[in-house]
Amino acid sequence: MQIIFYIAALVAIVSTAMVITRKNAVHALLYLIVSLLAVSVIFFIMGAPFVAALEVIVYAGAIMILIIFAIMMLNLGQASEKREKEWLKPRTWIGPGILAAILLAELIYTLNSFSPSAHEQAIIDAKDVGMSLFSTYALGVELAAMMLMAGIVGAYHIGHEKQKEYHRYLQKEEKL
Amino acid sequence: MLSSIRTVWLVFLHMFKKRVTIEYPEKKAYLAPRWRGRIVLTRDPDHNERCVACYLCAAVCPTDCISLQATEDENGRRKPEYFRINFSRCIFCGLCEDACPTYSIQLVPDFEMGEYKRQDLVYEKEDLLIDGQGKYHGYNFYRVAGVAVGVKGKGEGENESAPVDRKKLVP
Amino acid sequence: MSETWIHILIIVCVLLGMVTIAAGLIYVERRMLAVWQERYGPNRVGPFGIFQVMADMVKIFFKEDWIPGFVDRKVFIVAPTIIMITTLLSFAIVPFAPGIVVANLNVGILFFLAMSSLGAYTIVLAGWASNNKYSLIGGLRGAAQMISYEVFMGLSLMGVVILAGSFNMTDIVMAQKGMWNVVPQFIGFVIFFIAGLAETHRLPFDIPEAESELIAGFHSEYSGMKFGMFFVGEYLGITLVSAMTTVLFFGGWLGPSFLPPIVWFLIKMFAFILVFVLLRASLPRPRYDQLMSWGWKILLPLALLNLLVTGAIVLYNQ
Numbered sequence: 001m002q003i004i005f006y007i008a009a010l011v012a013i014v015s016t017a018m019v020i021t022r023k024n025a026v027h028a029l030l031y032l033i034v035s036l037l038a039v040s041v042i043f044f045i046m047g048a049p050f051v052a053a054l055e056v057i058v059y060a061g062a063i064m065i066l067i068i069f070a071i072m073m074l075n076l077g078q079a080s081e082k083r084e085k086e087w088l089k090p091r092t093w094i095g096p097g098i099l100a101a102i103l104l105a106e107l108i109y110t111l112n113s114f115s116p117s118a119h120e121q122a123i124i125d126a127k128d129v130g131m132s133l134f135s136t137y138a139l140g141v142e143l144a145a146m147m148l149m150a151g152i153v154g155a156y157h158i159g160h161e162k163q164k165e166y167h168r169y170l171q172k173e174e175k176l
Numbered sequence: 177m178l179s180s181i182r183t184v185w186l187v188f189l190h191m192f193k194k195r196v197t198i199e200y201p202e203k204k205a206y207l208a209p210r211w212r213g214r215i216v217l218t219r220d221p222d223h224n225e226r227c228v229a230c231y232l233c234a235a236v237c238p239t240d241c242i243s244l245q246a247t248e249d250e251n252g253r254r255k256p257e258y259f260r261i262n263f264s265r266c267i268f269c270g271l272c273e274d275a276c277p278t279y280s281i282q283l284v285p286d287f288e289m290g291e292y293k294r295q296d297l298v299y300e301k302e303d304l305l306i307d308g309q310g311k312y313h314g315y316n317f318y319r320v321a322g323v324a325v326g327v328k329g330k331g332e333g334e335n336e337s338a339p340v341d342r343k344k345l346v347p
Numbered sequence: 348m349s350e351t352w353i354h355i356l357i358i359v360c361v362l363l364g365m366v367t368i369a370a371g372l373i374y375v376e377r378r379m380l381a382v383w384q385e386r387y388g389p390n391r392v393g394p395f396g397i398f399q400v401m402a403d404m405v406k407i408f409f410k411e412d413w414i415p416g417f418v419d420r421k422v423f424i425v426a427p428t429i430i431m432i433t434t435l436l437s438f439a440i441v442p443f444a445p446g447i448v449v450a451n452l453n454v455g456i457l458f459f460l461a462m463s464s465l466g467a468y469t470i471v472l473a474g475w476a477s478n479n480k481y482s483l484i485g486g487l488r489g490a491a492q493m494i495s496y497e498v499f500m501g502l503s504l505m506g507v508v509i510l511a512g513s514f515n516m517t518d519i520v521m522a523q524k525g526m527w528n529v530v531p532q533f534i535g536f537v538i539f540f541i542a543g544l545a546e547t548h549r550l551p552f553d554i555p556e557a558e559s560e561l562i563a564g565f566h567s568e569y570s571g572m573k574f575g576m577f578f579v580g581e582y583l584g585i586t587l588v589s590a591m592t593t594v595l596f597f598g599g600w601l602g603p604s605f606l607p608p609i610v611w612f613l614i615k616m617f618a619f620i621l622v623f624v625l626l627r628a629s630l631p632r633p634r635y636d637q638l639m640s641w642g643w644k645i646l647l648p649l650a651l652l653n654l655l656v657t658g659a660i661v662l663y664n665q
């Protein structure tokens with residue numbers, strides 16, 4: 001189990017690094033999908049198969065496909081790749097790199113200071129997730145539901161098209 | 177929705193119907209006698225070539241696939257020196273058959289003439305000429321035509337009266 | 348030790364068996380389509396034309412595998428493998444008979460849904476990597492269609508999950524001992540089957556490929572064995588959806604005891620495969636917007652209603 005965890009973690013880290021360094025947006029997204037899959041494997045090992053499955057269904061399966069969908073429509077070609085290359089000069093990424101390194105050091109320090117009992121194999125299945133969602137985190141669920149509702153209403157409003165009564169050739173020209 | 181289910185059911189029932197496929201190399205489809213297939217040159221009942229090399233078929237051919245050259249034998253009877261049909265261009269429209277004044281060129285119900293080389297689709301006179309009379313039996317152009325080219329004497333043809341003797345033609 | 352070997356044997360059998368069935372479907376589909384169109388179909392190669400599969404395979408293996416110069420090479424090569432991998436992985440959770448299952452996961456159905464949602468990438472990436480307008484439109488249509496229909500597929504399965512009280516496939520089959528799920532979950536079955544059709548982008552829902560408008564859509568640029576992967580992947584998808592329908596709604600391996608359980612499973616699975624072919628033979632392709640509005644306006648409310656009623660009845664009976 002330990003070995004599988006380290007392999008998955010390594011895959012996740014390498015693929016995430018590739019996401020940042022790729023010039024082609026679709027290639028970067030593909031690495032991001034690999035990274036999400038690796039994270040889902042880690043979830044599975046840590047005893048949360050339900051969350052692992054949801055990670056694949058929701059993030060890798062639905063959200064990433066929507067992002068790819070959008071990028072496919074943008075029709076990025078050689079020009080954008082060249083521009084990307086200009087942006088990725090050391091001068092631009094050294095600052096964020098140092099900040100991220102500080103965060104990483106802090107994270108490693110805090111992880112080390114914890115007792116190593118984090119590897120407890122308590123399997124959390126769908127029932128436990130459901131119970132905690134609708135008791136402890138009921139407020140969060142309700143808030144998320146309201147936000148989704150707002151999203152649906154907004155999407156409907158944007159996508160709503162006025163019913164045209166006539167064929168387009170028969171419509172009167174709008175006066176300017 | 178219901179109509180879709182009905183469609184599915186009706187298509188399912190086709191399982192129990194007779195197949196319409198004719199399994200070709202073993203079973204041959206029926207071809208009508210007037211089916212327009214391979215072009216042949218026929219002979220008259222006396223076993224001579226019917227073709228008089230009038231060029232009408234070559235003139236009417238929409239794809240210009242017929243090519244021939246006229247010549248005459250010692251009796252003055254016209255016949256083609258060569259007669260060539262390029263079947264890679266022929267569209268089997270049958271206009272040559274309609275145009276032929278002597279029932280010589282005919283389309284017969286046969287389509288199995290596939291070749292591996294394009295050049296093999298160019299049929300010469302030997303390939304086209306058959307021994308029989310084709311679809312029109314008993315017709316002999318030179319027996320009803322006025323001209324004497326060794327088939328019959330002057331005035332001996334069918335429905336042909338003897339030539340008028342101009343020395344006896346007096347009022 | 349022997350248990351490990353039996354497990355490996357099961358894995359190999361499932362893998363080879365499913366790929367063989369998928370390849371054999373090439374013959375079955377052509378033959379059955381012909382039967383429903385009053386023709387004979389392939390009947391020349393071998394007895395009843397059964398070796399047509401070999402002939403097709405030999406042909407597709409020896410075709411030139413041409414990668415056009417304008418494509419995105421890496422993505423172009425990866426795309427067709429995704430559908431094969433995800434569909435074959437999905438077979439891991441299908442219980443063919445008592446004990447014959449590769450991985451008895453306790454989130455079996457979710458694993459199936461996850462794999463089918465990853466399967467959508469094959470269309471999207473193939474369409475994008477081909478660098479071709481028609482392929483791109485096919486990829487876009489495929490992405491929209493598969494994401495939408497995944498939603499109803501998941502929702503229609505939740506009724507079954509409520510009845511069985513588990514995501515585990517074996518538990519679901521055992522819960523159908525008294526009555527097959529198709530009786531209480533008839534709406535769920537219909538929605539799942541329609542969503543399965545759309546998910547495998549089979550006719551009548553083959554909108555991403557739509558040969559008459561998009562010239563085979565996302566796989567127009569593919570040739571040789573890469574095209575073959577799409578082809579076999581599609582047939583694997585049919586087999587998978589048929590197997591899942593059998594397991595979830597028609598009692599899996601359950602049946603009268605004069606036949607062994609695996610035979611019952613295969614009989615039911617092949618019946619559904621034939622239904623797939625029959626639908627292809629009979630129904631015309633809907634328009635793209637019709638497909639989407641039909642899904643979101645009819646199937647989604649129906650699936651939610653089905654879920655609600657099922658949950659209410661289960662709660663009332665407790």
